[in-house]
Amino acid sequence: MATLNQAHTPSLRAGRSPRTAHTGRSTRRAVVVFVAPFAVLFLLFYAAPIIYAVIQSLLMVEREGTFGAPQQVFGGFTQYALVFQDSAFWASVGRVLLFGVVQVPVMLGMALLFALLLDSPLLKGKRFFRLAFFAPYAVPGVIAAIMWGFLYSPSLSPFGAVTSEINFLDGSLVLWAIANIVTWVYVGYNMLIIYASLLAIPTEIYEAARLDGASNTQIAWRIKIPLVTPAIILTAVFSIIGTLQLLAEPQTLRSFSSAISSTYTPNLAVYTTASIPNYNLAAAFSVVLALATFILSFVFLKATQRKVSQ
């Protein structure tokens, strides 16, 4: 990312300045003190679980006879074969991909529009709008799903006139009902990230453009949007990761809607499989999901980077 270049500059400058010999050992000790706590925790609670999940996913449970004691044995790719045959799991993957293809662009489009409006001279009361739009971010996914669950519900909703006609909680609409909840929570957050990077653009650029006769719209399209592209990419990557991990909202809405199955999203499938309990298969689901998320966001980062640098 472009940020890396900036992160390098000061440290390079520090390296160039004269450094006395006695600092060598003490800085090395300081680096250990600074890095060690994070490194230890990262190894224990990030790296180890990943390795452990991979090991678990390569095991299988075997019994001697029908009533024999269960025993874990090496199963090779048995669990992965099961993952690839599991149509419910792949249906859930397809569902969140469809969700992401629609919801992420809509949400980021709204966030960009609001950020541009906040940055334009057209608007009064910017402080109020900024806070009002950001407020839902303070609502946890579970709570947001409970609130919207009531609002969607045909019998309890204050908008009964609408919800008794259109059932947002039935099979054909509930995915988009969830999309609305996620959008409601995260638009303001993404808007602020984009807005913050708009504020960082030096205003001289706009003045120069205005002298050349550019209109507000032209300035937005030709100058502002290209310059905030790194911020939009960042928000897009986090949105993609978030989409594949959907769990709290659908799991909570299950008490409002019978259309959400126990394998509605990949993480719900992991949770359901783990509660059976079939840890080996659930571990294989987790590994596949983590890999898919990693690859998808990595590919997206690379693809957009190439496009930006062109």
Place this chain on the structure above:
Amino acid sequence: MTTAAAPLTAAEKAHSRGPRQNVMSRAAAMLVMGVFTLYFLTPIWWLLVTSTKTGSEITGSAALWFTPNSISTFFTNLTGLFQYQDGLFVKWLVNSALYAGAGALLGTIIAAMCGYALAKYEFKGREAIFNVVLSGVLVPATALALPLFLIFSEVNLTNTYWAVFLPSLVSPFGVYLARIYAAASVPGELLEAARLDGSGEVRTFFTVSTRLMAPALVTIFLFQFVAIWNNFFLPLIMLRDQALFPVTLGLYAWNSQISQIPELRTYVIIGALVSIVPLIIAFLGLQRFWSSGLGAGSVK
């Protein structure tokens, strides 16, 4: 921001586009923002209004406005909520404050130290560590919940505070942000000067550098706080004992029992309101810090 807008407006008036068109686009902008203000605030308003109603009033009265005895009902609901099942809800609030407050505080210090070292020191393996941290940003925490559960059950630590608290301390994104902020806000010359004064590296970090990085640290703290406060999968999979639940998991559990115990509906609604108030206060109170720190993660 608002002051910066004034000269632009003047410049625009002088511009060739007519004043009428200008009024039109102003009105359109205000209209868009106004409509979406309703979209963002109505659900929260509904939650506030509904928490002042009795169970039967929720469906039997105007949904988006108060009843004549709203204030007294609100306090009845609130005491009911706090007393239900021997104050279980209060316990959940305290748990959430511990998980998120203590977790984010420690996590921020740990991430800041690591990010600072990555930005300000040349050492072997620096790039390797940073790349590992970056891949950590891309591995979603929820994918780790199940394997963490399996590991914690090997050492008999599931269904304890530690099972939720310890994994929450790790924030690769915090390290990433801390590195960027440290590189941008702590000048190398200052560290050299501190060295010449005989100040140890660690002491310099805690006395000088953290002060320069303060807005960034508040941002990292807030976002880790929110991440832990909102975390659902990890406590869902780790905890069985209701007394250990964070408030989100507790409300989720109550909400899924409403069909058997209808009076829980009132408590779920007022509980939801009470649980979002601390976050809104934290964001409003610390706005000065995070609104300046927020953009640095992505600014060119």
